[in-house]
Amino acid sequence: MLSIKNLHASIDGKEILKGINLEVKAGEIHAIMGPNGSGKSTLSAVLAGREDYEVTEGSVTFNGKDLLELSPEDRAREGVFLAFQYPVEIPGVSNINFLKTAINEIRAYKGLEPMEAKDFLALVKEKQKLVELDGKLASRSVNEGFSGGEKKRNEIFQMAILEPKLAILDETDSGLDIDALRIVAGGVNKLKSKDNATIVITHYQRLLDYIVPDVVHILYNGKIVKSGPKELALELEEKGYDFIKEEVGA
Amino acid sequence: MEAGLKTMTIKDSLIAEFESSKNSLFGDLKLREQALEAFSKQGIPGRKSEEYKYVNMELALKGDFKFSSSKKLSTQQIESTQFLKEAIIVVIENGIFSSEHSKINSLPKGLQIINIIDATSNVIFQKHYSKYADINSDAFIALNTAFYSGGVFIRVEKNAVIEKPIHIIHIASASENTILNSRNLIVVEENAQVKIVESYETLDLSAKSFNNVLTEIVVEPNAIVDHFKIQNECELGNLMSTTQAVQKGKSVFSTHTFTLSGSLVRNNLNIVLDGEHIESHLNGLYLTNGNQVVDNHTLVDHREPNCNSNELYKGIIEDKSSATFNGKIYVRKDAQKTNAFQSNKNILLSDDGTINTKPQLEIYADDVKCSHGTSTGKLDADKIFYLRARGLSEASAKKLLMHAFASEVLDGIKGMEELHNYLEERISKRFE
Numbered sequence: 001m002l003s004i005k006n007l008h009a010s011i012d013g014k015e016i017l018k019g020i021n022l023e024v025k026a027g028e029i030h031a032i033m034g035p036n037g038s039g040k041s042t043l044s045a046v047l048a049g050r051e052d053y054e055v056t057e058g059s060v061t062f063n064g065k066d067l068l069e070l071s072p073e074d075r076a077r078e079g080v081f082l083a084f085q086y087p088v089e090i091p092g093v094s095n096i097n098f099l100k101t102a103i104n105e106i107r108a109y110k111g112l113e114p115m116e117a118k119d120f121l122a123l124v125k126e127k128q129k130l131v132e133l134d135g136k137l138a139s140r141s142v143n144e145g146f147s148g149g150e151k152k153r154n155e156i157f158q159m160a161i162l163e164p165k166l167a168i169l170d171e172t173d174s175g176l177d178i179d180a181l182r183i184v185a186g187g188v189n190k191l192k193s194k195d196n197a198t199i200v201i202t203h204y205q206r207l208l209d210y211i212v213p214d215v216v217h218i219l220y221n222g223k224i225v226k227s228g229p230k231e232l233a234l235e236l237e238e239k240g241y242d243f244i245k246e247e248v249g250a
Numbered sequence: 251m252e253a254g255l256k257t258m259t260i261k262d263s264l265i266a267e268f269e270s271s272k273n274s275l276f277g278d279l280k281l282r283e284q285a286l287e288a289f290s291k292q293g294i295p296g297r298k299s300e301e302y303k304y305v306n307m308e309l310a311l312k313g314d315f316k317f318s319s320s321k322k323l324s325t326q327q328i329e330s331t332q333f334l335k336e337a338i339i340v341v342i343e344n345g346i347f348s349s350e351h352s353k354i355n356s357l358p359k360g361l362q363i364i365n366i367i368d369a370t371s372n373v374i375f376q377k378h379y380s381k382y383a384d385i386n387s388d389a390f391i392a393l394n395t396a397f398y399s400g401g402v403f404i405r406v407e408k409n410a411v412i413e414k415p416i417h418i419i420h421i422a423s424a425s426e427n428t429i430l431n432s433r434n435l436i437v438v439e440e441n442a443q444v445k446i447v448e449s450y451e452t453l454d455l456s457a458k459s460f461n462n463v464l465t466e467i468v469v470e471p472n473a474i475v476d477h478f479k480i481q482n483e484c485e486l487g488n489l490m491s492t493t494q495a496v497q498k499g500k501s502v503f504s505t506h507t508f509t510l511s512g513s514l515v516r517n518n519l520n521i522v523l524d525g526e527h528i529e530s531h532l533n534g535l536y537l538t539n540g541n542q543v544v545d546n547h548t549l550v551d552h553r554e555p556n557c558n559s560n561e562l563y564k565g566i567i568e569d570k571s572s573a574t575f576n577g578k579i580y581v582r583k584d585a586q587k588t589n590a591f592q593s594n595k596n597i598l599l600s601d602d603g604t605i606n607t608k609p610q611l612e613i614y615a616d617d618v619k620c621s622h623g624t625s626t627g628k629l630d631a632d633k634i635f636y637l638r639a640r641g642l643s644e645a646s647a648k649k650l651l652m653h654a655f656a657s658e659v660l661d662g663i664k665g666m667e668e669l670h671n672y673l674e675e676r677i678s679k680r681f682e
Contacts, residue, residue, distance in 0.1 A: 109641075
């Protein structure tokens with residue numbers, strides 16, 4: 001589904017990603033772990049198409065298409081979803097209206113008719129339950145005045161509505177208490193299928209107790225330095241990131 | 251001599267026009283003469299005038315002008331400007347009250363609507379007319395007071411609650427450059443309530459119009475007045491719109507100005523809070539593009555203690571257009587416990603657009619809460635990216651954000667669903 005080859009990216013002339021290689025297949029969950037400043041958020045931003053970053057080398061193929069050639073909206077329309085680490089507040093734009101616009105633009109891209117209003121409302125109702133999102137939050141302005149946990153739940157709610165092929169969760173666990181974490185993880189697990197894939201980016205192992213990865217990658221200094229089964233995350237938690245530094249001889 | 255005639259300024263020709271037509275004018279001629287004198291002292295304010303430096307009035311008034319238009323519009327044309335179905339319609343066609351097109355035959359109890367030409371002997375009219383808009387304070391007030399050719403006098407009697415809005419439609423229509431002066435007086439008596447919508451339209455206009463409209467509004471104790479200005483003129487329309495309001499104790503006056511089009515639009519909005527426990531709300535939205543020039547000058551004059559004023563003006567500026575916001579707040583020595591808030595926010599969408607924003611607070615009382623804030627920026631790149639990352643095109647992301655920005659002002663419209671929907675639609679279309 002996703003194939004990243006030798007990806008280099010920089011911001012303001014400073015290289016952050018220094019040759020990432022990653023293969024993600026449908027049905028898989030990959031965790032990317034790494035210390036602060038290792039390039040985790042840069043990777044998610046580059047995949048989503050943030051224009052502040054410059055890709056200097058390498059390629060990203062998504063279902064046979066050159067992802068880097070696509071605009072952010074076309075990436076979303078092709079099925080890439082980024083759950084933001086810091087979702088922005090957009091006063092005056094209602095969550096529901098915005099999602100309706102999004103869903104219909106995605107449908108138009110695929111040559112489909114706009115969704116009927118009643119079908120859309122039914123979809124909203126169903127997905128709200130999934131992440132236990134208060135109906136009032138769903139119809140309020142996007143993230144305005146939401147708590148940290150509500151913002152993250154809203155991300156997963158949007159993901160549930162848009163049904164992406166590839167979801168990238170960028171530190172979705174940061175700032176979440178254990179109850180919110182359970183709800184968010186539960187939502188992600190329910191959305192999992194053999195046709196979609198998830199990349200979970202996190203600093204801590206705890207989230208992986210709830211979203212169990214098939215593969216764990218350790219990102220360090222702009223490169224994936226180690227990959228392994230889910231136990232790798234536990235080892236990392238136990239020994240701390242210093243063990244990676246020693247192992248790669250940094 | 252001919253060369254001399256050709257260099258006659260607009261001021262000279264206005265004065266000459268006054269002299270030749272003054273015997274056919276209605277109303278208080280002495281007052282008109284005083285006003286003309288005040289006008290000739292002040293002249294058309296040029297770019298050096300502090301109050302008019304960002305809006306080129308001399309350019310708008312360049313060329314030869316007529317002082318009336320004989321163009322008659324059809325009922326169908328006029329009806330095209332009636333965007334409220336449930337409203338009492340008053341049509342001011344080329345500066346003159348149109349009894350043919352106004353619909354004031356069966357008015358609710360407590361409401362009087364009179365052609366201003368027929369109102370000059372009315373006692374209430376005489377009590378208030380020209381008592382608030384000072385001819386020595388502004389050239390266009392003076393010009394209007396000297397020249398006004400028509401308009402409407404509206405009186406809402408004590409305790410009357412008028413449910414339907416009164417929609418005053420100002421229409422300019424001409425085939426030669428024309429200066430129009432219309433004048434309205436609205437008196438809302440004690441404990442009465444009314445909603446007034448003034449819209450400014452141009453129809454079948456093939457030369458420049460300069461519409462100098464002055465409305466005085468008197469809000470007596472405990473009265474509640476909702477006032478709206480919807481400015482819809484075409485590229486040939488130049489609008490000078492003065493609203494002079496005076497509020498008495500415990501009254502509430504909310505005024506909303508929506509500038510959607512027009513070549514040049516200058517709004518002078520002056521509110522005097524002449525009593526205690528008064529509430530004033532000033533909302534404004536201006537969406538400018540092309541070479542449009544829009545200038546909002548507001549003045550809130552707190553004269554007595556325990557009053558609240560709240561002002562929010564927002565603008566979106568595109569292309570080479572220019573927008574100005576100048577908001578003065580006076581808090582006089584006696585006006586203790588005043589709360590006065592002001593905010594002006596702008597989005598600049600182009601490199602060639604201009605925004606001038608100037609809050610001016612003059613506070614002479616020591617126990618007050620006053621604040622002002624102003625911001626000018628582009629659309630937030632992080633918000634655009636967030637929306638695009640969900641599949642919205644860049645254009646629809648921007649549209650959504652502009653709409654959200656404007657909706658804060660739109661949402662200030664309470665209990666006027668039809669008007670809200672009309673503006674909502676107009677604004678949405680604008681962002682297409």
